[in-house]
Amino acid sequence: MAHSAWPGLPQAEILRDGGSNQYLVSSDGGATSESLCEGDILCLIPTGDGNQDPKDYVLLYVSTKDCDTKGVSKTADLSLRKFKIKQPPKELSRYMLNANPDSFFGDIRNPSNRVELSVIVSVKSGTCEAEEFYDRILKDLLSSLGISPDQHRVYFTESERWIAEFASQVLCKKANEGLAQSVLLLSGDGGVVDIINGIFGLPQTSYYVKPKIGLLVFGTGNALANSSKLNISNSRGLQAVFHGLARNIPTFVCRCSTGSVLLIDEGRSTEEMGTDEQGGCVVHGAVVASWCLHATLVADSDTTEYRKFGSERFSMAANELLVPSDGSPPHQWQGKITIYRRSPSGELQSETLGRQTHMYILATLVSHLEATLNISPKSDPLDGQFRLVEFPPLPPAEVKKIFGMAFDSGRHIEHESVGYTEIEGLRIDFEESDPRWRRICIDGKIIRIPEGGWMEVRRETREVVDLMIRL
Numbered sequence: 001m002a003h004s005a006w007p008g009l010p011q012a013e014i015l016r017d018g019g020s021n022q023y024l025v026s027s028d029g030g031a032t033s034e035s036l037c038e039g040d041i042l043c044l045i046p047t048g049d050g051n052q053d054p055k056d057y058v059l060l061y062v063s064t065k066d067c068d069t070k071g072v073s074k075t076a077d078l079s080l081r082k083f084k085i086k087q088p089p090k091e092l093s094r095y096m097l098n099a100n101p102d103s104f105f106g107d108i109r110n111p112s113n114r115v116e117l118s119v120i121v122s123v124k125s126g127t128c129e130a131e132e133f134y135d136r137i138l139k140d141l142l143s144s145l146g147i148s149p150d151q152h153r154v155y156f157t158e159s160e161r162w163i164a165e166f167a168s169q170v171l172c173k174k175a176n177e178g179l180a181q182s183v184l185l186l187s188g189d190g191g192v193v194d195i196i197n198g199i200f201g202l203p204q205t206s207y208y209v210k211p212k213i214g215l216l217v218f219g220t221g222n223a224l225a226n227s228s229k230l231n232i233s234n235s236r237g238l239q240a241v242f243h244g245l246a247r248n249i250p251t252f253v254c255r256c257s258t259g260s261v262l263l264i265d266e267g268r269s270t271e272e273m274g275t276d277e278q279g280g281c282v283v284h285g286a287v288v289a290s291w292c293l294h295a296t297l298v299a300d301s302d303t304t305e306y307r308k309f310g311s312e313r314f315s316m317a318a319n320e321l322l323v324p325s326d327g328s329p330p331h332q333w334q335g336k337i338t339i340y341r342r343s344p345s346g347e348l349q350s351e352t353l354g355r356q357t358h359m360y361i362l363a364t365l366v367s368h369l370e371a372t373l374n375i376s377p378k379s380d381p382l383d384g385q386f387r388l389v390e391f392p393p394l395p396p397a398e399v400k401k402i403f404g405m406a407f408d409s410g411r412h413i414e415h416e417s418v419g420y421t422e423i424e425g426l427r428i429d430f431e432e433s434d435p436r437w438r439r440i441c442i443d444g445k446i447i448r449i450p451e452g453g454w455m456e457v458r459r460e461t462r463e464v465v466d467l468m469i470r471l
């Protein structure tokens, strides 16, 4: 760490403010003070180097104009604060930045021991705040840590395909050469999944070193972050980057019949998918594979107009599907569902769901699709277990009741019409003539299956990337 990074830093005192996780930071000899939530602390850096007093630290945190807001403030209200501190409260020692060669940045005090760092800013994620967060917080933070512009690369996404192409052309290539890499990714689930797919598109060498992803949360649903105990405070996940551990992101593979296409540009255009040796279409996911109501509402709400409403867009589109404004009844999706499970002796077994019409078919590796939508309450962070949530066509009021229960700590699994089970995989044979009802969702990406087609999802055993999480 270059101590020259801290010239003229003001001195402050940090004290616990009552019994909660609130602190008071007072500077200017007590003339100025502001409240600080523990979730907004980034790190404490010991500045003593033997000649100096070891009780000197630099405190870095994200400050908000609106500190009464529960949860997360708008990025426009955030700024990075840096103070010299003497004797911080001892419970804050867990935020101490130690010299650790295995950490996300490598040995931050020693530039020659740092890992290769890329920063990817997904400019269209969520409500498009990632770029502003980079400008307001991240740029200054990296420079304060002594990570100079020549020691990392910053990229702003230029297209829908940008992250997947970067992942295959840069990340995978270097990982295959055995290079340790870390990626600060400002996005929603889509950015992570694009990285996973970009890497899965190429073979792995025996030298492969999994890149570490530090996910800064800027999407709409943020299922992976909300399910992985990432602290979605104003630090947007930076606490896990500094103080977390790297853990494998479990994934699944989805194969679909030849002729399946990825819908892009708000569904106006299509793109060819990757293919396997048999000519089937292949895509990987880490969050969710769905059909019926879930896939259709994600697809219908993926427009610039809907995106302005943040995660509210999902319930708006769901309402239109359950109670269509033209007065028609909700659609009943038609198809054959086959479920794969492992027997206690490890044998793969299949069983067909005993009905042909459906309202909800969703296989997931995560617990939460949104901050409070606990779709799979038995899932633990990154546990790798695939679970199926399904129910048949029901009156709209009953479907809304089920969702109310899902938002209430995942109680929907107690509803008599909801099936919830551990699975190894799932196959759908579609029996729908209208292409609108043949759209599936793989981690937010929408795939249209050809008429008479099928899709199959299975857990994937190859590991490609790690996520920084706090255990």
Ligand SMILES: Nc1ncnc2c1ncn2[C@@H]1O[C@H](COP(=O)(O)OP(=O)(O)OP(=O)(O)O)[C@@H](O)[C@H]1O
Pocket (backbone or CB within 6 Å): 122, 123, 124, 125, 126, 127, 157, 158, 159, 160, 161, 187, 188, 189, 190, 191, 218, 219, 220, 221, 222, 223, 443, 444
């Ligand atoms: N410069 C760009 N031009 C066009 N599309 C972009 C650009 N940058 C990102 N995108 C696309 O924007 C989408 C952002 O997805 P992401 O998952 O990160 O956010 P989200 O959908 O709002 O959140 P979540 O998936 O968590 O609900 C992706 O499909 C990505 O490919």
